[in-house]
Amino acid sequence: MxxxxxxxxxxxxxxxxxxxxxxxxxxxxxxxxxxxxxxxxxxxxxxxxxxxxxxxxxxxxxxxxxxxxxxxxxxxxxxxxxxxxxxxxxxxxxxxxxxxxxxxxxxxxxxxRPDEIPGLSANANTIWSPEEMLRLRASFDDLLKRAKAGKPSRVRFLVPPNNKCSGPLYEMVMMLDSWLTKKGARAQVDIGYLTYEKGYIQAFGPRLNDFVMEEFARRRIAGQKGAIVERVDPGMIRLKDGTSEPFDVLVSFPPYxxxxxxxxxxxxxxxxxxxxxxxxxxxxxxxxxxxxxxxxxxxxxxxxxxxxxxxxxxxxxxxxxxxxxxxxxxxxxxxxxxxxxxxxxxxxxxxxxxxxxxxxxxxxxxxxxxxxxxxxxxxxxxxxxxxxxxxxxxxxxxxxxxxxxxxxxxxxxxxxxxxxx
Ligand SMILES: Cc1cc2nc3c(=O)[nH]c(=O)nc-3n(C[C@H](O)[C@H](O)[C@H](O)COP(=O)(O)OP(=O)(O)OC[C@H]3O[C@@H](n4cnc5c(N)ncnc54)[C@H](O)[C@@H]3O)c2cc1C
The missing domain is CATH 3.50.50.100 (FAD/NAD(P)-binding domain)
Known part of the structure; x- marks a missing residue:
């Protein structure tokens, strides 16, 4: 050849x-x-x-x-x-x-490798492939229907350790906020963001961290840095520090x-x-x-x-x-x-x-x-x-x-x- x-x-x-x-x-x-x-x-x-x-x-x-x-x-x-x-x-x-x-x-x-976090595969929507993105669409559509019917929901976003590209999950949380606002359904949805990172989008330094903090405050997104997930149970994120975080919809970008x-x-x-x-x-x-x-x-x-x-x-x-x-x-x-x-x-x-x-x-x-x-x-x-x-x-x-x-x-x-x- x-x-x-x-x-x-x-x-x-x-x-x-x-x-x-x-x-x-x-x-x-x-x-x-x-x-x-x-x-x-x-x-x-x-x-x-x-x-x-x-x-x-x-x-x-x-x-x-x-x-x-x-x-x-x-x-x-x-x-x-x-x-x-x-x-x-x-x-x-x-x-x-x-x-x-x-x-x-x-x-x-x-x-x-979502299985690195016990319960993540079974209880979270993950982002990676187009198929996973379609499943997430069904979850968001459901969320919108519930909000339009006046029912409240808790959505949590989660970056676990060893995820090597957290940026897209920050895009998703802010896009969801804008999308729900445009549809007049934001008030019914409580949005939170948990990341193992010490700074938001840690890899990109202090200015991105400051930007995300301002955006989260403006969009009423409750952020938590240094939140290290131990496992995910149905409807509940269990963190290494012994605290828990309840959710109705969980969106995560798994370990690489x-x-x-x-x-x-x-x-x-x-x-x-x-x-x-x-x-x-x-x-x-x-x-x-x-x-x-x-x-x-x-x-x-x-x-x-x-x-x-x-x-x-x-x-x-x-x-x-x-x-x-x-x-x-x-x-x-x-x-x-x-x-x-x-x-x-x-x-x-x-x-x-x-x-x-x-x-x-x-x-x-x-x-x-x-x-x-x-x-x-x-x-x-x-x-x-x-x-x-x-x-x-x-x-x-x-x-x-x-x-x-x-x-x-x-x-x-x-x-x-x-x-x-
Ligand atoms: C939702 C999402 C949003 C993103 N947004 C951004 C962004 O805004 N900006 C940015 O810079 N990055 C972004 N990224 C990251 C970016 O997509 C990846 O960094 C990029 O795709 C890496 O390119 P790659 O060529 O290394 O790997 P890939 O694009 O994953 O390509 C790997 C290729 O190798 C092939 N392959 C795998 N194993 C084998 C094998 N054994 N034999 C033969 N072929 C094989 C696969 O079929 C594929 O063709 C995003 C990622 C995701 C998931």
Whole structure:
């Protein structure tokens, strides 16, 4: 299969990390590389926008079929789940077949492990997949019916330890508040938010914490930080400090693990692949890279997956071309949080702390880069990202390259300068 002169790169996964890597390599190296994509899914799911499903958007709106795109970019596609990597023989086993590689990029993402908290699966609505978002829609519709009939309800949101991307649950609680207010049903619903975090959206530093505190006060959402769940009984959250919190509807974002554990490759207890923080090369295996949620960067985010993919693909390109390697992952997170009545933008330069309780902190050496802004205008930014990323991928192009990104980056910078501080 592989041409002896042309390096053969196998990319595993068709999420943000996998697609960005494959299309970046094709764009940067053209015919000087052979790229094969292996994935358990033939589709790309734009997960960030699945937050709209509980409020009525159809799941199909966020799913994109990929086969035609790979054909267009001359990227063979293998629809199979990767099972095993043999770094000595340089083969990947997927769907029972061995696939040889010169370089391997693993972008297999994360999975949820709700069973880590006894009773969570049985008693909570969880957010992760479109199916779970549809179940949450049924719960919210029920809540609305009860409120319209004058019956009170208690809704609680819960972030347990080892959830690695709490932002979406903050979006959900504020979207629910706005949605119920618009429907004239908010007064009947008591909303509370419990998180193990020491600060709200802890990973994004003090300014996001202050923003959430103000929003919770304005929206009459009762927040509790440092609330560590021990178990969930029917209608009751039991916390480690011995207190309990009753609920009628519970919404939680469960603890994270790696979607696929690769036996024999360097990984932590949750299966996340251990990498060089800059190049994303696997520890002890320089020809294998890990990007996105499946790697060991402690914050799991699509934007960070894209940045890691760009760094890994550029590093690999430099090696293939025999250039000096300079590419490095710079963890500057960016997100836009939906709230329906407005949205909040955050750009956060991060550094690793080595402290498992608080594994990242806002970088002190880049104060001008830590920006937060809030307002209705940011909803336009959210819509733009939701359209631009799938459009780039459906055209077989990496997101962070080329004119679309340059225009968007300039736009975001202008908006950040004018509408954030
Ligand atoms: C509700 C929600 C809202 C979110 N909102 C945001 C947001 O606003 N901004 C943001 O930046 N991030 C957001 N995120 C996080 C973001 O979706 C993830 O960080 C992102 O999807 C990670 O990309 P990835 O490529 O690493 O993994 P994924 O997107 O999960 O892709 C993994 C891919 O690997 C494939 N795969 C898995 N195992 C195997 C295997 N063994 N063999 C072959 N293929 C395999 C899967 O089929 C999939 O194609 C949100 C997440 C959720 C759940």
């Amino acid at each position: 592989s041409d002896a002169k042309i390096p053969n790169v196998v990319v595993v996964g068709t999420g943000f990390g996998g697609l960005e890597t494959a299309f970046y390599l094709r764009k940067r190296l053209g015919k000087r590389v052979q790229v094969t994509v292996v994935s358990a899914s033939e589709e790309f799911l734009f997960k960030p926008n699945t937050i709209y499903i509980p409020f009525g958007k159809p799941p199909e709106a966020f799913v994109y079929e990929l086969r035609g795109v790979f054909a267009k970019r001359h990227i063979p596609f293998v629809h199979a789940a990767a099972e095993h990597v043999d770094p000595k023989r340089k083969t990947l086993t997927a769907g029972g077949k061995e696939i040889p590689y010169d370089y391997l990029v693993l972008a297999t993402g994360a999975a949820m 693990v790696a979607a696929t554990r690769f036996e024999g490759l360097a990984s932590d207890a949750r299966g996340f692949l251990l990498t060089d923080p800059k190049t994303r090369q696997l520890q002890g295996q320089p020809d294998i890279y890990a990007v996105g949620d499946g790697g060991d960067f402690p914050v799991k985010q699509a934007f960070l997956a894209l940045l890691q993919a760009d760094a890994a693909a550029e590093h690999l390109s430099e090696r293939i071309l025999g250039e000096e390697t300079t590419a490095a992952f710079d963890p500057v997170s960016m997100c836009i949080m939906e709230q329906f009545d407005k949205a909040t933008f955050a750009q956060v330069p991060l550094r690793l702390t080595g402290n498992p309780e608080m594994p990242v902190a806002v970088r002190e050496d880049a104060p001008g880069m830590y920006r937060v802004g809030s307002g209705a205008v940011w909803r336009i930014g959210k819509k733009m990202l939701g359209a631009a990323i799938p459009a780039r991928f459906m055209n077989g192009q990496p997101f962070h390259a080329g004119p679309t990104w340059a225009v968007m980056e300039a736009g975001v910078n202008v908006m950040a300068a004018v509408f954030s501080e």
